[in-house]
Amino acid sequence: MHVLEDQDFRALVDNHPKAILLSTMDAHITYVNHRFRSLTGYRADEVIGKTPAILSSGMHSADFYQNMWQRLEHSGRWEGLIWNRRKSGENYPQWLTIYTVHCGARAFYVGVFMDVGELTANDERLAAMAYYDPLTELPNRTLFQEFLKARASQRKSVQNLFAVLYIDLDFFKSVNDxxxxxxxxxxxxxxxxxxxxxxxxxxxxARLSGDEFAAIIELREEAELEPVCRRMNSVFQGPVVVGEHEYFLSASVGAAIFPRHAETAGDLLLKADRAMYSAKMAGRACYRVYSAEESEHGQHKRRISESLVASLKVSPEEFSVVYQPQYDLDSGRLVGLEALLRWQHPEFGAVSPAEFVPLAEQRGVIHELTEQLVRCIRRDLDSDTFIGKGDQRLAINISARQIADSRLEHLLDPFFEATRQAGWLPELEITETHLMNLSRRSLEQLRAFGDKGVTVAVDDFGTGYSSLAYLQTLPVHVLKIDRQFVSRLGPDRRDSRIVAAILAIADALDLEVIAEGIETELQKSRLQELNCHRGQGYLMARPSPLAGLSLADAEPSSNRTPA
Known part of the structure; x- marks a missing residue:
């Protein structure tokens, strides 16, 4: 065993900001610097001559150390996170680099490490920039993955039950914007x-990136997990206060449990991520514990979401439009059309609007979707067969999230002009639930559309929570009775009460009413008895592309086959 005698070298090593130890090739410690002594609590005479096993926490498996030494023998270097124990008995995480140094005929292993559990010194903080997020001072993705690998590789005798939380801040992008x-x-x-x-x-x-965080939480039993997830959601129910300003966010949280859901660090983080995505699909501001079935569904939606973004950018030919006719229920006269976007994907086939429209809103590409709708309709408006009579409406659906978007007016103004030139009256439909949460700026924009002669309709009326006082102030002209109420119209007259109430509200507010989803003669006759004069549904006509569209009045409903 050789003891270093070079005083200059000792001075250099002793003043290094990281802890350093030297050992012989048979792993006996020959030298430790001052930082080693302050970090581990061991004096030099307590460790020299001993093996580094004196520092072991006992938390890693034999496989962990075997892989470490194999890597050293193969490449001469090993770097990673390892849990070791101070002289006081406290376990702590350290970032350790081991490499081989040759000095003449001799060779040494050099171990350089730092405590990454709690950084306070400026020199350590500087050294840790590769492992810590400078904004939040939390571990970054690289260090978190090392923490997770170390935790997952601990001995089976150690309590192994723990969970990974994947936390994504909802609506954070709007704070930056x-x-x-x-x-x-x-x-x-x-x-x-x-x-x-x-x-x-x-x-x-740890902060993984952007507005994504992750955590490793220790559990005595699995039942402890869900209360933690609920608290994580609850902490964002109130505003995040910064200075004098309040910012409203929420958190989507996914969780996966070791070892029930996965036995490797990478797989565990992936499954927590998938569970978080399921929480987002469930409406955000909630949590989901990993479930294979729910994850498969979430993966399917994620693939569709990614395909939608790609198709909107490079494959406009996948989108088309169909038109749902609207009729006067007494005369059968055509009074309008509702334009509906369709998406035919080469892999997924026909994707339902009920699926791809919410995904477009979540991915922030709803404006691009409306651009495709307008493009398809304008192509039809150029056709000589698509001429209106001057008193019939052509309705499109827009998302409430678009109304305050400055791009919307630039898109719709030329479209409305083309619609009028083709003999149609433009109409906008907005879902009731979204309409009730519009900002003042959005309401002003909606009112501006109305001032330009655009009819504004409340779609799916009855499914939201409208205040009648609020409804009276909205710049709307038409209520569309949701199909779920129309479907209940049957032989029992009591089934008509909700529809009758909606019609009474509309009459009091001087609003027109259209019933959607009419599929049977009985539903139609009930609506006629209640003095609902307009409707749409499979009984009269199914949505159809322009080529299959009849702009004549409806055929007698007795010749129609209910869907």
Missing amino acids: LHGHDSGDRVLQQAAACIQGVLRKGDVV
Whole structure:
């Protein structure tokens, strides 16, 4: 065993900001620097001559150390996160680099490490920039993955039950868009503090990227997991306060349990991510624990979501439009058309609008979807067969999220002009649930459309929570009775009460009414008895592309086959 005698070398190593130990090739410690002594609590005479096993926490499996030594022998270097134990008995995580140094005929192993559990010194903070997020001072993705690998590789005798949480902040992008990135950074710092406040001492939390965080939480039993997830959702129910400003966010949380859901670090994080995506698909501001069945469904939706974004960018030919005729229920006269977008994907086939429209809203491409709808309709408007009579409406559906988008007016104004030139009256339909949450700016934009002669209709009326006082102030002209109420119209007169109430409200507010989803003669006759004069549904006509569309009045309904 050789003891180093070069005083210059000792001075250099002793003042290094990281802990350093040297060992012989048979793994006996020959030298440790000052930082080693302050970090581990061991004096030099307590470790020299011993093996590094004196520092072992006992938390890693034999396979972990075998892989470490194999890597050293193969490449001469190993780097990663390892849990070791101080002299006091405290286990702590350290980032360790081991490499081989040759000095003349001798060779040494050099171990250089730092405590990555709690950084306070400036020199360590500088050294840790590769492993920590500088904004929140939390571990970054690289270090978190190392924490997770180390935790998953611990000995079977150690309590192995733990979970990974994947936390995504909902609507954070709007903070950057509306208030700037400086405000966004401060919100992220406060959000990180909120997340840490939910967790217990010993749990690990990291910022993976952007507005995504992850945590490792220790569990005594699986039943402890869901209360933690609920607290994580609850902490964002109130505003995130930064200075004098309040920012409203929510969190979608996914969880996966080791070892029930996965036995490797990578697989566990992936499944927590999939569970988080399921929470987003469920409406956000909630949590989901990983389920293979729900994950498969979520993966399917994710693939469709990604395909939708790609198709909107490069495959406009996949989109087309069909038209649902609207009729006067007494005379059978055609009074309007509702234009509906269709998407035919080469892999998924015909994707339902009930599926791809919400995905477009979630991915922030709803405007691009409306662009495809307008493009398809304008192509039809150029046809000589698509001429209106001047008093019939052509309706399109738009998302409430688009109304305040400055691009919408530039898209729709030329479209409305082309619609009028083709002999149709333009109409906008907005779902009731969304209409009730419009900002003042959005309402002003909607009112501006009305001032330009555009009819505004409330779609799916009866499914939201409209205040009649609020409804009276909205710039709307038409209520569309949702199909679920029309479907209940049957022999029992009591089934007509909700429809009758909606018609009475419309009459009091001087609004027109259209019933949608009419599929039987009985439903039609009930609506006629209630003085609902307009309707649409499979009984009269199914949605059809222009080539199959009849712009004549409806055939006698007795010749129609109910769907």
